[in-house]
Amino acid sequence: MTGVPGSTVPGSTEPGSTEPKPRRGKKAQGGKGRGNARAFWLFVGPFAVGLAVFAYLPIGWSVLLSFFDARDTVTPTRFVGLDNYLHMLTEGPFLASLGTFSLFALFIVPTTFVLSLALALLVNQIGFARAFFRSVFFLPTACSYVVASLVWKLSIFNGVRFGLANTVLGWFGVDNIAWTASTDPPWYWLVLVTLRLWLQLGFYMILFIAGLQRIPRHLYEAAWIDGARPGWQTFRHITLPQLRATSVAVLLLNLIAAYQAFDEFYNVLSTARGYPPFARPPLVYLYYTALGQGGQDFGRGSAGAVILAALIAIVTLLQGKVFGFARRSD
Amino acid sequence: MADHDVLRPVGYRRTPAGILATVARYLALSVAAVLFLLPFYLVLRNGFATEQEITAQGWRLFPDRVHWENIGELLDDPAVPMLRSLVNSVVVSVAQTVGQLLFASLAGYGLARIPYRHSKKVFYAVLATLMIPAAVTFVPSFVVVSTLGWISDLRGLVVPVMFSGFTAFLFRQYFLAFPAELEEAARIDGLGHWGTYWRIVVPNSLNFFAAIAVITFIGSWNSFLWPLVIGQDQSAWTVQVALSTFITGQSINIHELFLAAALSVLPLVLMFVALQRFLVRGAAETGIKG
Structure with a gap:
C-alpha cells in the first residue's frame, strides 16, 4: 500500500469494525462500559488534550484573530470583519505567493515524477549493485534543506568564480552567472529546483520501486509470449497502467510538499539585506507578514493561514476521492 | 541482489x-x-x-x-554557537521522538482496542487534523506558544510537535493488525488494558516502535520552520537554525560553516547507512518523508 496521510483516510478505514466482540454477558455491560470509558481516556486522554491545545486551539484562535485588527497583539479588541481576508485576496503579495507556488509546482512536479520513475526503472532493471545504487539515491533524504541550501548557495551555485557551476562554465568561456541574485533570466529557479530534486528524488524512487515490485510477473510473461518486446511497448501498456495508484500518490505528495516549501527558499534567497521581494511562496510570505521585522500582523497572518489551510484541506479531500477511485480500478 | x-x-x-x-x-x-x-x-x-x-x-x-x-x-570559535546548537538539536529531537511515540502509541492502542461509545468520534477528530499539514498553521501555533511564554524555550520547540495525528493513525492501524490471541492470554492471566499494553503489546511491537522512532527523529532533526519561529534567542537555536543564520547573512569562515554542516549531517548519514533496509520499507509503507 502506498500509504499517504490523506490517502488512507477516507473510505479505507472503518472504525466500526474495530470494536472487539463483547466478552462478557449482558449483565456486566453497565459496569464494564464505565470501566472502558476510564481505560479509553487513560490511553487516549493525554494525546487528545495535546491535540486540542496544539492543533484545534490554534486553528480556532486563528479564525478568531483573522476577523480582528491584530497588529502586534494576540488579544485584539478592534473587530474588522472580513477586512483581513479582503486584503489578502485583493492586494498583490498574497496572490503573488500563490503564483510563485504554482510556478514552482509547474517546475518541480513533472521533473520529479519523470526522474524518480526513471531512476526506479533503471535500478529495478539491473542485477549487480542494485542495493548500492538505491542507497546512493536515497541518501540525500538524510540531509536537511538547510544543509542542501548551504551547498547549493555557497558551493555549487556561488555567484563568484570559485563556485562549481561557474568554474565548469568558465572552462567553456562562459562568464560568471549570479545564480541566486539574478532575476533576468531568473536563474534562482534552477538553483531551487535542482536542490529539491536532489533531496527528494530518492524518496519518490523508493515509492516507485515498491510499486514496480507489486506488478505481477505473469503480465510481462504473457506479453512476451504474445510477441511484445521489453522496452517501450511493455512500459506503455503494462508498467505505466499498473503504476497508476503509485503515480497519483507521487504527484499529490509532491504537490503538497511544494505547497509547504519554505526552507530552501528562505535559506537560498535571503541575504544580509533580507529576503528579496520576488519568489516568495505562501509560507515565506506568511512568515514575513506575521513575524517579520516590520511589525507582527497576526490578523492578516491568521487570515492567510486560514485560506492556505482551506486550500490544502480541499486538495486532501480530493486526494482521498482520487485514491479511493484509483484503488477500486486497480 | x-x-x-x-x-x-x-x-x-x-x-x-x-x-x-x-x-x-x-x-x-x-x-x-x-x-x-x-x-x-x-x-x-x-x-x-x-x-x-x-x-x-x-x-x-x-x-x-x-x-x-x-x-x-x-568548536572553540566564540562567535559560532555550534556546540550549543548541536546539543539543543539532540535534546529537542530525542524529547520530540519519545513524546510522539508515547502519546501516539497509547492513543493508537486505545482507538484500536478499547471499545467505548465515543471512540468513533474521537477517531474522526484525530483524522480531521491530517487534512492540514502543521507547517501551514505555524502562525496560529506561534500565537498559542507565545501565550504560554515558550518563545526561545526548548519546551516551545518540543511540546507542540509531540502530538501527531498521523503517528497516532499509524499506530492505530498497526494495533488493529496485532494478534488478538496474545492479548486474550494476558487478559486470562488477569491483566487489565494497561498491564496488557505494557507487558504484552509493547514488548512484541518493538520493531514497529523503532521504525517510527527513526523516521520521527530524522524529521525532527532536519526540521527548520518551527525551530526558526520559536528559537529567536541564540540559546534556543537548533543546529539547522544556527546554520541558517550564517547562510543567510552573518559572516563566518566558509570552512567552519561547511564543517558545522558536516557535523550536523553525520549522525543521520550513519543512521541511514546502518538502518537502510528499515527506512526503505518504512518509506514505502507509510509514505512519510524522512
Missing part, C-alpha cells in the same frame, strides 16, 4: 542489443550516482580545507591535505 531477480525474457540479455542496453544503464546510473554524492563530497571538501583553498581561482578536486584542526577551530 541476485541476477535472476531481474525480470526479462529468457536469453534477452545475451543479444548484442541487450548487452549494450545493460552497459548504457550502468553508465547512466553511475553518472547519476556521482551527481548524487557530489554535494556530500563538497561539504567534506570545504569543511576540511582552508579558506584560501576554497576561494582559490583554480578549482581543485582535492585540497592538499585534510585540515583536521578545523574541528577544534570551529
Whole structure:
C-alpha cells in the first residue's frame, strides 16, 4: 500500500469494525462500559488534550484573530470583519505567493515524477549493485534543506568564480552567472529546483520501486509470449497502467510538499539585506507578514493561514476521492 | 541482489542489443550516482580545507591535505554557537521522538482496542487534523506558544510537535493488525488494558516502535520552520537554525560553516547507512518523508 496521510483516510478505514466482540454477558455491560470509558481516556486522554491545545486551539484562535485588527497583539479588541481576508485576496503579495507556488509546482512536479520513475526503472532493471545504487539515491533524504541550501548557495551555485557551476562554465568561456541574485533570466529557479530534486528524488524512487515490485510477473510473461518486446511497448501498456495508484500518490505528495516549501527558499534567497521581494511562496510570505521585522500582523497572518489551510484541506479531500477511485480500478 | 531477480525474457540479455542496453544503464546510473554524492563530497571538501583553498581561482578536486584542526577551530570559535546548537538539536529531537511515540502509541492502542461509545468520534477528530499539514498553521501555533511564554524555550520547540495525528493513525492501524490471541492470554492471566499494553503489546511491537522512532527523529532533526519561529534567542537555536543564520547573512569562515554542516549531517548519514533496509520499507509503507 502506498500509504499517504490523506490517502488512507477516507473510505479505507472503518472504525466500526474495530470494536472487539463483547466478552462478557449482558449483565456486566453497565459496569464494564464505565470501566472502558476510564481505560479509553487513560490511553487516549493525554494525546487528545495535546491535540486540542496544539492543533484545534490554534486553528480556532486563528479564525478568531483573522476577523480582528491584530497588529502586534494576540488579544485584539478592534473587530474588522472580513477586512483581513479582503486584503489578502485583493492586494498583490498574497496572490503573488500563490503564483510563485504554482510556478514552482509547474517546475518541480513533472521533473520529479519523470526522474524518480526513471531512476526506479533503471535500478529495478539491473542485477549487480542494485542495493548500492538505491542507497546512493536515497541518501540525500538524510540531509536537511538547510544543509542542501548551504551547498547549493555557497558551493555549487556561488555567484563568484570559485563556485562549481561557474568554474565548469568558465572552462567553456562562459562568464560568471549570479545564480541566486539574478532575476533576468531568473536563474534562482534552477538553483531551487535542482536542490529539491536532489533531496527528494530518492524518496519518490523508493515509492516507485515498491510499486514496480507489486506488478505481477505473469503480465510481462504473457506479453512476451504474445510477441511484445521489453522496452517501450511493455512500459506503455503494462508498467505505466499498473503504476497508476503509485503515480497519483507521487504527484499529490509532491504537490503538497511544494505547497509547504519554505526552507530552501528562505535559506537560498535571503541575504544580509533580507529576503528579496520576488519568489516568495505562501509560507515565506506568511512568515514575513506575521513575524517579520516590520511589525507582527497576526490578523492578516491568521487570515492567510486560514485560506492556505482551506486550500490544502480541499486538495486532501480530493486526494482521498482520487485514491479511493484509483484503488477500486486497480 | 541476485541476477535472476531481474525480470526479462529468457536469453534477452545475451543479444548484442541487450548487452549494450545493460552497459548504457550502468553508465547512466553511475553518472547519476556521482551527481548524487557530489554535494556530500563538497561539504567534506570545504569543511576540511582552508579558506584560501576554497576561494582559490583554480578549482581543485582535492585540497592538499585534510585540515583536521578545523574541528577544534570551529568548536572553540566564540562567535559560532555550534556546540550549543548541536546539543539543543539532540535534546529537542530525542524529547520530540519519545513524546510522539508515547502519546501516539497509547492513543493508537486505545482507538484500536478499547471499545467505548465515543471512540468513533474521537477517531474522526484525530483524522480531521491530517487534512492540514502543521507547517501551514505555524502562525496560529506561534500565537498559542507565545501565550504560554515558550518563545526561545526548548519546551516551545518540543511540546507542540509531540502530538501527531498521523503517528497516532499509524499506530492505530498497526494495533488493529496485532494478534488478538496474545492479548486474550494476558487478559486470562488477569491483566487489565494497561498491564496488557505494557507487558504484552509493547514488548512484541518493538520493531514497529523503532521504525517510527527513526523516521520521527530524522524529521525532527532536519526540521527548520518551527525551530526558526520559536528559537529567536541564540540559546534556543537548533543546529539547522544556527546554520541558517550564517547562510543567510552573518559572516563566518566558509570552512567552519561547511564543517558545522558536516557535523550536523553525520549522525543521520550513519543512521541511514546502518538502518537502510528499515527506512526503505518504512518509506514505502507509510509514505512519510524522512
